[in-house]
Amino acid sequence: MPGAPLLYTPPSPTTGNVIYGTGILFTAAVGTSVPSDVNLGVGTAWTGLGWAYVGALLDGVTSTFAPTTQDIMIEEQPTPVGVAISTATLTFTCNMSEETLGNVNLAWGNAGSIAVTPAGAGQPGKSVLTLSTNFTQVAAAIVGKNAFGYAGVLQVPQMISAGQVQTAYRRAAQQRVYPLTLNSVCPFNTITWTYLSSVATS
Amino acid sequence: MTDQAADKPAAGAQASAGVKPAKPPEDPYGEARLLRAQAAAIEASIPADAQYVRLKTEPPHESFHFGGTSVGSEWTVVPEHLAPGILQAAADAGVTLTQQEG
Numbered sequence: 001m002p003g004a005p006l007l008y009t010p011p012s013p014t015t016g017n018v019i020y021g022t023g024i025l026f027t028a029a030v031g032t033s034v035p036s037d038v039n040l041g042v043g044t045a046w047t048g049l050g051w052a053y054v055g056a057l058l059d060g061v062t063s064t065f066a067p068t069t070q071d072i073m074i075e076e077q078p079t080p081v082g083v084a085i086s087t088a089t090l091t092f093t094c095n096m097s098e099e100t101l102g103n104v105n106l107a108w109g110n111a112g113s114i115a116v117t118p119a120g121a122g123q124p125g126k127s128v129l130t131l132s133t134n135f136t137q138v139a140a141a142i143v144g145k146n147a148f149g150y151a152g153v154l155q156v157p158q159m160i161s162a163g164q165v166q167t168a169y170r171r172a173a174q175q176r177v178y179p180l181t182l183n184s185v186c187p188f189n190t191i192t193w194t195y196l197s198s199v200a201t202s
Numbered sequence: 203m204t205d206q207a208a209d210k211p212a213a214g215a216q217a218s219a220g221v222k223p224a225k226p227p228e229d230p231y232g233e234a235r236l237l238r239a240q241a242a243a244i245e246a247s248i249p250a251d252a253q254y255v256r257l258k259t260e261p262p263h264e265s266f267h268f269g270g271t272s273v274g275s276e277w278t279v280v281p282e283h284l285a286p287g288i289l290q291a292a293a294d295a296g297v298t299l300t301q302q303e304g
Contacts, residue, residue: 029270029284050270102267113268113291115259123262130295136269136287 017147023061024143025094026051027106027182030158032139040196041143041151051141054106055098058177061142063154064091090156090184090191092140093163095177101129107178109135110161135160140182150196158186253282257289260298268292273299 024043028051039045047053066089072082096103105112111132119125140159146152163181168174184191256277259266266273268291271284280288285301292299 027270031281032270052270110269113266113295113297115263115292115295115297116265116267117262118264120262128295130291132291132294138270 014147019145019147021145022057023063025054025057025061025092026141026143027054027110027138028052028140030137030139034141034153034155037194037196038200040153040194041145046141046143052102052106054094054096054103054180055100056096058095058097058175061092061094063142064093065089066091088188090188092142092156092159092182093180095179097175097177099176099178101127103178103180105129105131106138106161107163107165107180108161109133110138111135135162137185138182146195146197148195148197151194152196153194154191155194156182156184156186156191158190159183160185254279255282255285256280256302257285257299260300263297266292266295266297266299277302 026046028049032050034040034051035042035045035049043053068086068088070084070086071080072084074081096107101114105114108131111134112129113132114127114129116127117123117125137158137160139155139157141153141155143151143153159182161180161182163179163183165179167176167178169176257273257280258277259273259275261275264275266288268288269284271280271288272278273280273288273292289299289301
């Protein structure tokens with residue numbers, strides 16, 4: 001007597017969780033408050049609290065989580081008996097396409113200052129970026145749209161801008177871009193990813 | 203990444219089928235109300251014993267920006283622990299800031 005039929009019924013994927021779209025990168029001084037939950041997806045709520053939007057990007061923003069591991073081996077077993085985490089880094093990278101002194105400063109270590117002089121009699125209006133090698137940390141957040149259609153925010157309270165920046169001045173091939181590399185320098189348990197899922201009940 | 207970026211064609215040729223962000227509400231005063239509410243929330247969150255100073259730029263400069271903090275030509279509240287860095291950066295840049303204890 002044959003047994004039970006052999007079935008093949010794999011689970012179905014949730015295509016609604018397949019998300020695409022740009023991420024909005026904000027930076028601010030370390031310790032700057034983030035908007036309240038209801039305003040996490042409102043750009044003016046972020047800028048109103050002192051967060052700066054980096055603006056247009058050449059190819060979006062990329063977050064990279066890169067742990068390095070150390071295998072723990074014993075002679076008696078070919079496979080590792082354990083894997084220890086040696087380092088774990090979280091990096092935000094992007095190519096900023098808006099050439100502002102704020103963005104230039106952010107890409108070049110966020111160590112400089114910008115002094116603004118208004119136009120006056122015999123004085124053109126100007127802004128002067130004075131650079132420094134005393135790199136300062138920034139808080140950063142990437143805001144994107146999640147599967148519910150609401151804001152999803154990856155927030156890192158302390159990062160440092162320390163990447164190589166090459167900017168090509170071309171006639172027509174491409175706009176000037178300022179590559180930005182932000183490296184997290186805070187304990188990993190201070191990094192949060194907030195997903196709004198439903199409207200408040202009242 | 204930057205070498206490849208220099209030879210890439212101009213942006214815009216890539217497919218951009220992303221989800222469009224939601225439009226802000228059509229309320230000309232909505233942003234002002236929102237910012238006032240945010241400011242009130244920030245004020246309420248400041249501890250009673252918080253230390254801060256007031257800084258302002260002197261002519262010919264109308265504003266000074268450093269480390270994510272901006273100081274204008276009107277008195278600007280700055281956390282006390284940020285003040286030394288801002289003052290040093292201003293000195294390095296040749297900008298005169300006037301300080302008043304909070």
